[in-house]
Amino acid sequence: xxxxxxxxxxxxxxxxxxxxxxxxxxxxxxxxxxxxxxxxxxxxxxxxxxxxxxxxxxxxxxxxxxxxxxxxxxxxxxxxxxxxxxxxxxxxxxxxxxxxxxxxxxxxxxxxxxxxxxxxxxxxxxxxxxxxxxxxxxxxxxxxxxxxxxxxxxxxxxxxxxxxxxxxxxxxxxxxxxxxxxxxxxxxxxxxxxxxxxxxxxxxxxxxxxxxxxxxxxxxxxxxxxxxxxxxxxxxxxxxxxxxxxxxxxxxxxxxxxxxxxxxxxxxxxxxxxxxxxxxxxxxxxxxxxxxxxxxxxxxxxxxxxxxxxxxxxxxxxxxxxxxxxxxxxxxxxxxxxxxxxxxxxxxxxxxxxxxxxxxxxxxxxxxxxxxxxxxxxxxxxxxxxxxxxxxxxxxxxxxxxxxxxxxxxxxxxxxxxxxxxxxxxxxxxxxxxxxxxxxxxxxxxxxxxxxxxxxxxxxxxxxxxxxxxxxxxxxxxxxxxxxxxxxxxxxxxxxxxxxxxxxxxxxxxxxxxxxxxxxxxxxxxxxxxxxxxxxxxxxxxxxxxxxxxxxxxxxxxxxxxxxxxxxxxxxxxxxxxxxxxxxxxxxxxxxxxxxxxxxxxxxxxxxxxxxxxxxxxxxxxxxxxxxxxxxxxxxxxxxxxxxxxxxxxxxxxxxxxxxxxxxxxxxxxxxxxxxxxxxxxxxxxxxxxxxxxxxxxxxxxxxxxxxxxxxxxxxxxxxxxxxxxxxxxxxxxxxxxxxx
Numbered sequence: 001x002x003x004x005x006x007x008x009x010x011x012x013x014x015x016x017x018x019x020x021x022x023x024x025x026x027x028x029x030x031x032x033x034x035x036x037x038x039x040x041x042x043x044x045x046x047x048x049x050x051x052x053x054x055x056x057x058x059x060x061x062x063x064x065x066x067x068x069x070x071x072x073x074x075x076x077x078x079x080x081x082x083x084x085x086x087x088x089x090x091x092x093x094x095x096x097x098x099x100x101x102x103x104x105x106x107x108x109x110x111x112x113x114x115x116x117x118x119x120x121x122x123x124x125x126x127x128x129x130x131x132x133x134x135x136x137x138x139x140x141x142x143x144x145x146x147x148x149x150x151x152x153x154x155x156x157x158x159x160x161x162x163x164x165x166x167x168x169x170x171x172x173x174x175x176x177x178x179x180x181x182x183x184x185x186x187x188x189x190x191x192x193x194x195x196x197x198x199x200x201x202x203x204x205x206x207x208x209x210x211x212x213x214x215x216x217x218x219x220x221x222x223x224x225x226x227x228x229x230x231x232x233x234x235x236x237x238x239x240x241x242x243x244x245x246x247x248x249x250x251x252x253x254x255x256x257x258x259x260x261x262x263x264x265x266x267x268x269x270x271x272x273x274x275x276x277x278x279x280x281x282x283x284x285x286x287x288x289x290x291x292x293x294x295x296x297x298x299x300x301x302x303x304x305x306x307x308x309x310x311x312x313x314x315x316x317x318x319x320x321x322x323x324x325x326x327x328x329x330x331x332x333x334x335x336x337x338x339x340x341x342x343x344x345x346x347x348x349x350x351x352x353x354x355x356x357x358x359x360x361x362x363x364x365x366x367x368x369x370x371x372x373x374x375x376x377x378x379x380x381x382x383x384x385x386x387x388x389x390x391x392x393x394x395x396x397x398x399x400x401x402x403x404x405x406x407x408x409x410x411x412x413x414x415x416x417x418x419x420x421x422x423x424x425x426x427x428x429x430x431x432x433x434x435x436x437x438x439x440x441x442x443x444x445x446x447x448x449x450x451x452x453x454x455x456x457x458x459x460x461x462x463x464x465x466x467x468x469x470x471x472x473x474x475x476x477x478x479x480x481x482x483x484x485x486x487x488x489x490x491x492x493x494x495x496x497x498x499x500x501x502x503x504x505x506x507x508x509x510x511x512x513x514x515x516x517x518x519x520x521x522x523x524x525x526x527x528x529x530x531x532x533x534x535x536x537x538x539x540x541x542x543x544x545x546x547x548x549x550x551x552x553x554x555x556x557x558x559x560x561x562x563x564x565x566x567x568x569x570x571x572x573x574x575x576x577x578x579x580x581x582x583x584x585x586x587x588x589x590x591x592x593x594x595x596x597x598x599x600x601x602x603x604x605x606x607x608x609x610x611x612x613x614x615x616x617x618x619x620x621x622x623x624x625x626x627x628x629x630x631x632x633x634x635x636x637x638x639x640x641x642x643x644x645x646x647x648x649x650x651x652x653x654x655x656x657x658x659x660x661x662x663x664x665x666x667x668x669x670x671x672x673x674x675x676x677x678x679x680x681x682x683x684x685x686x687x688x689x690x691x692x693x694x695x696x697x698x699x700x701x702x703x704x705x706x707x708x709x710x711x712x713x714x715x716x717x718x719x720x721x722x723x724x725x726x727x728x729x730x731x732x733x734x735x736x737x738x739x740x741x
Contacts, residue, residue: 053173055181057082058145058193058202060324060571064299066291066333067367067566073289073296077148077321079209079282080201082571085188088215091223092203093187094262098255099227101134105183109135109174135174138190145193149322151314191215196226197233199282210238212278220262221270225249238275245275287377292336294389295371297403299329299564305400308577309568324571330367330564335360335643335690339372342686346649346678347374348666350384355405355652356678357390358686359543360645362694363551365581366560368544369643370690373652390652391543393521405652407521407540408633411626411675412492412607414537416553416595417516419489420587421508422500423594429486429707433499436480438472440498440532448530450507472498486598490606492625497535506530515586516549516559537626540656543646546637551644553595553622556700557587594702596622599638608636611680618688619696625675631660634675636683642694647683649673 061076085093097104103111111133132140144156162170177186196206203215206226211218218226228248229236238245250271257267283289286296303309303320310316319325339358346356356374361367373390376383392404423429440446472495474480479493488496501509510529518527521542527534544562552559560583568576599622602608607625623638633650650673651658660673670677 053139053142053177054146055142055177055189056146057324057571058142059149059322061205062320062323062325062327064296064327064329066329066331066336068333070333071290072292072299072329072331073286074282074284075300075321076282076284078145078201079199079205079284080192080324081204081208082192082202082324083204083215085184085191088188088191088203089218089223091220092191092215092218092227094256095220095223095227095252096191096230097134097187098259098261099252100137100230102255102259104134104187107133109133109176109178110171132170133174134190135178135186136170138186138193139170139173139177141190141193141195149318194230195233196229197237205282208280209282210277210279212280220266221249221253221273221276224252224256224270225275228252238277239279242275291333291340292331292371293377294373294375294391295329295331295336295368295564297387297389298371298392299327301396301400301402302564302579303327303568305396305398305402306579308579325576326567326569327565328567328569330362330369330566331371332369332693334693335370336372338686338689339370342682343372343374346666346682347384349382350374350665352663352665353384353653354665355384355390355648355650356682357543357648357652358645358682359391359547360643360690361544361547361551361562363554363639363641363644364558364560364583366548366551366562366583367566368562368564369694370645371544386653388652388654390648391646393519393524393542393545395522395524397524399524404521404542405654407542407545408635408648408650408652408656409539409628410537410541410546410635410637411628411633412494412497412536413546413624413626413635413637413675414513414518414535415489415492415497416599416624417512417518417549418497418501418504418509418535419485419598420512420553420591420595421504422485423591423702423706424508424512424588425504427485427503429594429598429702430484432482433485433488433496433503434482435488435493435495435499436482437499437502438480438495440472440502444502446502446506446530446532447504448506450510486601489598490601492602492607494536498532501532501535506532509535512587516552517561518545518549521545537628543635543637543648546635547644547646550624550637550639550646552586553592553599554639554641554644554699555583555592556589557585557592558583559586589700590703590706593700594706596699597702597707599624600699603638608638608676608680611636611676611684618691620698621687621691621696622699623683625680627673627675630658631672631674632656632658634660634673634677634679636675636680638683638687640687640691640694640696641699642696643687643691645683645687647679647686649679649682 058080059078060080060082061074063074064072066072101111103113147153147155192202195201197209200206200209203226207213207215207218210226211222225238225245228251229245231248235241236245236248253262253267253270256262257264286293286300289296300320304313304316310319339360343356343358347354358370358372359368360370362369371391374384375386377385377387379385387403388405389403390405392402394402394404394406396402474494480495483493483496485496485500506529510526513529514526518541519525520527521540527539527541529535548562560581563579563581565578568578570576600620602623602625603611603621608623619640619642621638621640623636626635626637627633633648633656635646635648637646639645650660661671663670663673665678
């Protein structure tokens with residue numbers, strides 16, 4: 001051997017010893033002694049460093065669950081689920097100690113022998129050998145996690161970037177940490193915080209990601225591979241660098257064998273295996289929701305908008321993505337699956353991007369049980385993609401963004417609110433109205449006790465050089481005549497609704513509409529019922545609000561605000577406040593019963609006669625059809641005493657100007673889409689499938705005085721409606737059932 005080489009090695013060894021002595025003398029806990037000379041400056045610097053480290057639970061994943069415990073989605077900034085040490089395989093504990101810090105249970109946070117060994121190796125061989133103990137690594141992870149949680153990523157110092165001061169601080173904090181926590185507590189904290197890859201933080205997430213198992217069930221070769229991964233997650237990633245990963249795993253196994261943690265036979269069996277991955281990719285956020293992505297979006301917006309979850313949206317976002325919350329929702333996975341299947345079937349491949357939506361609310365609680373639409377969040381071949389939620393308003397009551405489409409014109413599904421006011425003013429269910437009147441000009445004497453400005457049926461227009469109001473149209477000729485008001489409602493005769501409104505206080509109709517929660521879906525403002533075109537649904541409202549309004553009829557006149565959350569629990573097990581059920585009587589029970597009485601006839605002999613048989617077999621049901629003027633929005637909103645559902649089909653894109661006329665959907669040509677044609681079967685097929693899951697009772701009958709006197713009423717509608725007829729707000733049945741029913 002060359003003398004100069006020997007001399008260089010000796011010099012390097014002496015230098016390493018001196019440096020190690022200086023560090024150890026100043027850094028080790030009192031009583032530790034090693035050879036070397038302490039440097040007073042180093043000791044002074046060390047004494048001035050902080051010795052307190054705030055160890056908080058690291059960022060954890062939030063889970064959103066259905067009411068029956070199924071995972072809807074997971075939110076995380078770092079995919080992590082912390083578990084106690086007792087819930088981890090002994091193999092992972094032994095493996096990580098063997099490869100990262102074999103003297104973990106012997107040192108006091110900083111390992112003097114390890115420092116000397118690393119310095120000697122680095123200076124004499126040129127290798128890069130670290131000397132950080134598991135405690136020091138834990139300190140680094142805690143500091144970096146805290147900075148990340150506060151959005152201070154630029155302040156994070158990686159291992160290769162640490163300066164002497166950073167290292168000294170880390171060492172002193174490690175020593176202080178060992179005085180405060182037991183070894184097992186530190187090991188548990190380390191294994192729950194350490195980074196494995198961008199989809200897996202902590203051993204539980206790593207076990208699930210790479211092996212589709214839990215930390216507790218990890219086998220020896222699996223645990224050894226994951227223990228080796230933390231040294232360089234990219235270089236040793238078994239999914240992308242399997243050879244590197246196996247070499248590192250075998251190094252871990254050899255260390256475990258040398259240290260007596262496993263036997264030779266265990267070692268031999270483990271090294272004979274491959275990576276044997278069973279990867280379960282992590283799924284983050286609503287775009288990757290396992291079911292109900294748009295309900296997931298609605299729930300996330302409720303959390304981000306609500307001061308109950310933090311003082312501002314930044315704090316609420318941190319809680320959602322890092323807080324390890326368990327958010328239990330009102331969603332019923334049985335109803336959701338049925339609703340999703342139904343909306344997906346409504347338009348088939350759908351190259352023209354027609355929207356279909358279903359939302360169900362439970363009368364008496366306001367719980368949202370299903371929320372589905374026929375789209376996907378992210379672009380996919382052959383799929384209609386959008387981020388907008390068809391079922392909800394654009395904004396909540398306080399202006400918070402709900403990511404909603406902002407509602408659609410409800411057409412004739414608005415008519416029952418006028419009828420409710422008819423009954424509220426003491427008028428009979430069977431009273432006769434003059435449905436022959438077609439013009440309600442500007443200046444018509446509408447009644448308004450609250451002094452609101454009145455409007456004509458529609459905006460005044462220039463006709464032959466003079467102002468005139470547009471003629472009110474029905475879907476068919478032959479219904480411009482006197483008729484019982486109930487007949488006019490269940491057959492959806494526009495002129496009958498106007499004839500009844502002409503006898504009512506519009507302020508009363510306004511009060512009914514407001515009290516059942518119907519509002520402008522774009523800005524949350526009241527639907528102005530003094531703009532009398534809104535009697536026929538000219539302003540967009542959301543399916544959720546319509547379903548919930550009809551749930552008020554089903555619930556004997558008691559309105560319950562819609563709710564989506566039942567419980568929110570923190571990672572520590574504490575319960576956060578959530579919106580509680582809020583119910584109040586807004587209609588007299590006899591009024592609600594009168595509405596139910598007539599809306600049942602919609603399905604038995606009126607505009608919905610061809611969509612209901614299956615539903616009527618499952619439970620007593622009531623409903624109303626609706627279609628916008630250009631047939632671009634079609635509806636059925638209906639209910640049993642147990643479930644209220646709004647079904648929508650039409651143009652759901654932003655702007656919503658497309659007419660549903662002369663179109664082909666699912667291979668069938670429609671001159672004009674009507675409520676009973678697609679939205680109707682969608683509602684009926686779904687409700688007949690799920691109605692029995694929420695047992696329903698017969699609707700209580702209205703008082704006899706509300707029905708009598710009983711005049712002779714026209715026979716049920718038997719003349720065939722002009723299938724695919726000219727656009728109208730009235731929903732009318734075809735002479736034969738729709739082909740897709």
